[in-house]
Amino acid sequence: MFILREMKLTDKQRERYSRMLALRDFSEEDMNKIMNTTVAMLGAGGLGSPSLRLLTAIGFGRIKIVDRDIVELSNIQRQTVFNTEDIGKPKAEAAAENLSLMNPEVHFDPICISIDNENIVDLLKGVDVIVDGLDSFKARRAVNKASLLLKIPYVFAGAVEYYANLTTFIPEKTGCLHCVMGDAEDNPEYTCAHVGVSPTVLSIAASVEINEAIKLALGREPDLANRLMTIDTSSLSFDFFDIGRATDCDVCSHPQIEPSQNRKELGVIQLCSRSYNVSPTKPLELDLDSLAKKLDSYYSVDRKTRFIVVRIDPEIRVTIMSAGNLIVKGVNSADAAARLFHDLIENVN
Ligand SMILES: [Zn+2]
Numbered sequence: 001m002f003i004l005r006e007m008k009l010t011d012k013q014r015e016r017y018s019r020m021l022a023l024r025d026f027s028e029e030d031m032n033k034i035m036n037t038t039v040a041m042l043g044a045g046g047l048g049s050p051s052l053r054l055l056t057a058i059g060f061g062r063i064k065i066v067d068r069d070i071v072e073l074s075n076i077q078r079q080t081v082f083n084t085e086d087i088g089k090p091k092a093e094a095a096a097e098n099l100s101l102m103n104p105e106v107h108f109d110p111i112c113i114s115i116d117n118e119n120i121v122d123l124l125k126g127v128d129v130i131v132d133g134l135d136s137f138k139a140r141r142a143v144n145k146a147s148l149l150l151k152i153p154y155v156f157a158g159a160v161e162y163y164a165n166l167t168t169f170i171p172e173k174t175g176c177l178h179c180v181m182g183d184a185e186d187n188p189e190y191t192c193a194h195v196g197v198s199p200t201v202l203s204i205a206a207s208v209e210i211n212e213a214i215k216l217a218l219g220r221e222p223d224l225a226n227r228l229m230t231i232d233t234s235s236l237s238f239d240f241f242d243i244g245r246a247t248d249c250d251v252c253s254h255p256q257i258e259p260s261q262n263r264k265e266l267g268v269i270q271l272c273s274r275s276y277n278v279s280p281t282k283p284l285e286l287d288l289d290s291l292a293k294k295l296d297s298y299y300s301v302d303r304k305t306r307f308i309v310v311r312i313d314p315e316i317r318v319t320i321m322s323a324g325n326l327i328v329k330g331v332n333s334a335d336a337a338a339r340l341f342h343d344l345i346e347n348v349n
């Protein structure tokens with residue numbers, strides 16, 4: 001809880017949350033707990049979108065939205081937090097903008113970054129509940145370690161095609177991701193892009209995730225602690241399996257993570273959208289107004305409220321965030337994306 005405020009709800013809040021407050025076993029004090037809870041929504045894609053809509057409507061106090069990609073036309077079918085006009089915008093930014101319209105009571109922190117061992121601890125500091133909307137085991141392994149280290153409960157979910165798996169990891173109480181999945185690797189042939197993903201399985205899985213997040217915020221026992229839930233919407237079946245801690249798991253018996261340090265080189269990651277996310281060795285504080293003015297002499301520049309979009313040529317488009325992160329679309333290699341960072345950020349400033 002970021003500040004334990006025992007405050008009375010305003011009349012407007014009482015009206016906004018009236019159907020929540022009318023629920024059996026849900027008091028005004030419970031609503032206060034929800035409003036004092038910080039959630040990290042990791043990934044604003046297929047699972048993240050319906051989860052974010054629920055978190056926002058319910059009135060969680062602060063939501064960190066972490067995503068590294070931009071909105072594409074092929075996302076809109078299931079990523080229900082975006083509108084068609086959001087195509088090309090960073091997902092974290094577009095989500096925060098749209099969700100603020102739904103519930104201005106909620107504070108959003110959009111962060112356009114690719115999760116790794118170096119940044120995850122800083123990203124999760126001060127967070128009460130982690131909600132999984134990721135699409136890679138590499139990122140999830142970093143999240144698992146940070147959740148153990150910072151003792152933050154981690155609502156895990158993964159979904160593809162018609163299937164979803166869910167469980168809730170509570171440090172020191174349940175097993176961890178490594179206990180259950182070991183060194184699971186992503187199968188490049190079994191991704192949303194190859195086998196598709198049904199919007200309905202995402203919506204059900206997101207509802208289960210947020211049901212768990214509510215229980216954690218209220219200090220109640222979540223239903224998926226030490227239980228794995230599987231959903232199959234091709235036959236509409238829901239199954240539950242008892243799981244637990246692996247006594248030989250060295251990840252949760254000695255939680256540690258490589259200390260947060262500045263990378264020596266640029267981080268360049270290829271994204272689902274076939275763009276590249278480029279992150280500097282340490283977060284920058286760019287003055288987007290003056291950068292936009294300088295770049296305007298050479299390129300076509302579109303200044304948005306929290307980022308700028310630079311058109312290098314008809315194919316190549318670069319989105320620049322104030323922390324110095326870039327999303328580069330239209331280049332064929334990581335090297336070409338890195339070169340644009342040097343040209344647009346380092347050499348201009
Ligand atoms: Zn473990």
